[in-house]
Amino acid sequence: MLQKPAKGLMIVVSGPAGSGKGTVLADLRRDKAFAYSVSATTRAPRPGEVDGEHYYFLTREEFEKKIARGEMLEYTEYCGNLYGTPKKEAERVIESGKHLLLEIEVQGAKNIKRAFPHAVTVMLLPPSFAVQEQRLRDRGTESEERILGRLERTKEELQDLSDYDYIVLNPDGGIADATAQIRAIVKAAESAAERFPDLAKHYFEN
Amino acid sequence: MLQKPAKGLMIVVSGPAGSGKGTVLADLRRDKAFAYSVSATTRAPRPGEVDGEHYYFLTREEFEKKIARGEMLEYTEYCGNLYGTPKKEAERVIESGKHLLLEIEVQGAKNIKRAFPHAVTVMLLPPSFAVQEQRLRDRGTESEERILGRLERTKEELQDLSDYDYIVLNPDGGIADATAQIRAIVKAAESAAERFPDLAKHYFEN
Numbered sequence: 001m002l003q004k005p006a007k008g009l010m011i012v013v014s015g016p017a018g019s020g021k022g023t024v025l026a027d028l029r030r031d032k033a034f035a036y037s038v039s040a041t042t043r044a045p046r047p048g049e050v051d052g053e054h055y056y057f058l059t060r061e062e063f064e065k066k067i068a069r070g071e072m073l074e075y076t077e078y079c080g081n082l083y084g085t086p087k088k089e090a091e092r093v094i095e096s097g098k099h100l101l102l103e104i105e106v107q108g109a110k111n112i113k114r115a116f117p118h119a120v121t122v123m124l125l126p127p128s129f130a131v132q133e134q135r136l137r138d139r140g141t142e143s144e145e146r147i148l149g150r151l152e153r154t155k156e157e158l159q160d161l162s163d164y165d166y167i168v169l170n171p172d173g174g175i176a177d178a179t180a181q182i183r184a185i186v187k188a189a190e191s192a193a194e195r196f197p198d199l200a201k202h203y204f205e206n
Numbered sequence: 207m208l209q210k211p212a213k214g215l216m217i218v219v220s221g222p223a224g225s226g227k228g229t230v231l232a233d234l235r236r237d238k239a240f241a242y243s244v245s246a247t248t249r250a251p252r253p254g255e256v257d258g259e260h261y262y263f264l265t266r267e268e269f270e271k272k273i274a275r276g277e278m279l280e281y282t283e284y285c286g287n288l289y290g291t292p293k294k295e296a297e298r299v300i301e302s303g304k305h306l307l308l309e310i311e312v313q314g315a316k317n318i319k320r321a322f323p324h325a326v327t328v329m330l331l332p333p334s335f336a337v338q339e340q341r342l343r344d345r346g347t348e349s350e351e352r353i354l355g356r357l358e359r360t361k362e363e364l365q366d367l368s369d370y371d372y373i374v375l376n377p378d379g380g381i382a383d384a385t386a387q388i389r390a391i392v393k394a395a396e397s398a399a400e401r402f403p404d405l406a407k408h409y410f411e412n
Binding site for chain 1: 208333367372391393394396398401402410
């Protein structure tokens with residue numbers, strides 16, 4: 001008897017500033033088919049934060065050892081602290097049958113695709129650079145320097161998207177469509193042929 | 207400016223007798239996102255059948271020449287007549303922006319995947335061989351010999367499904383789910399990254 005695969009999927013969503021990624025991911029995360037992984041960080045816990053619940057709080061030495069041992073799925077440095085997804089944590093989510101939804105930039109997505117070729121990678125994009133720039137300016141929350149920095153970063157990142165399986169456009173007013181598109185991508189990936197190893201064996205067994 | 211790709215997709219659906227393929231395809235074909243291609247055949251036109259509308263009626267010599275010239279996307283022989291999809295016809299549908307939905311058996315799907323690596327191939331399956339056999343018997347329309355022939359054929363066909371991108375299960379009562387699953391697969395494929403060549407160029411142009 002053939003059955004739906006019990007494992008969840010690894011879904012990576014990337015998108016430059018102004019792509020609407022935050023809104024789209026917040027919407028997807030409301031869906032109980034997805035689960036969070038608990039990230040690891042070297043930053044100090046804030047009052048009320050519980051180790052293993054909000055984060056795994058590690059010393060820099062511990063974190064770097066995990067990197068060296070290949071125990072981090074991906075990691076990044078931000079404001080002098082390391083943040084990352086422990087491989088074990090990602091595997092725990094996937095074994096539970098829920099999909100792991102990761103928000104990761106281009107280099108991290110490339111690393112994940114190398115380690116997990118079946119990870120599904122999605123790049124969410126505004127329809128054009130001009131629209132992206134307009135959105136960043138319309139926010140009115142960032143300095144000109146920061147906006148230009150983000151736009152420069154986008155120029156670099158979009159040069160090589162060969163590790164992405166899907167490109168999802170998010171034109172103005174397109175959040176609902178973009179979210180539906182990512183849901184379809186996830187639904188399709190649930191029946192990817194590679195998720196049915198030993199298909200003939202199970203089919204001919206009763 | 208990035209835009210949705212103008213071309214349609216080539217969607218190949220296979221499934222053994224008893225998979226529910228006929229019902230699923232009939233449902234999908236009601237959707238205006240899909241278009242028919244006009245098949246070619248060597249059989250004689252029946253009263254009222256119009257060349258180029260119901261079929262392209264060819265002599266066996268003409269048909270075989272087309273095969274030899276690589277002008278047939280796929281073809282099969284049935285009751286002494288050849289039936290097939292002319293490549294030009296398939297291209298016409300795809301250029302129109304509609305998706306070409308092809309119902310093809312395993313060997314034909316393999317040939318299409320070789321010629322068009324971006325074709326999306328779906329194998330629709332009953333949940334098990336036992337369920338398949340039960341469905342064929344429950345139909346009550348075929349001789350025992352024919353039922354056994356179909357089951358034997360399934361045994362051969364399921365040995366190598368490596369040319370299929372997706373496996374869709376159709377358990378009893380599952381037609382609506384199976385159809386929705388194929389719709390999700392098509393929707394996902396609409397945003398496949400390979401459909402956005404020159405992405406950066408279009409993105410940075412206004």
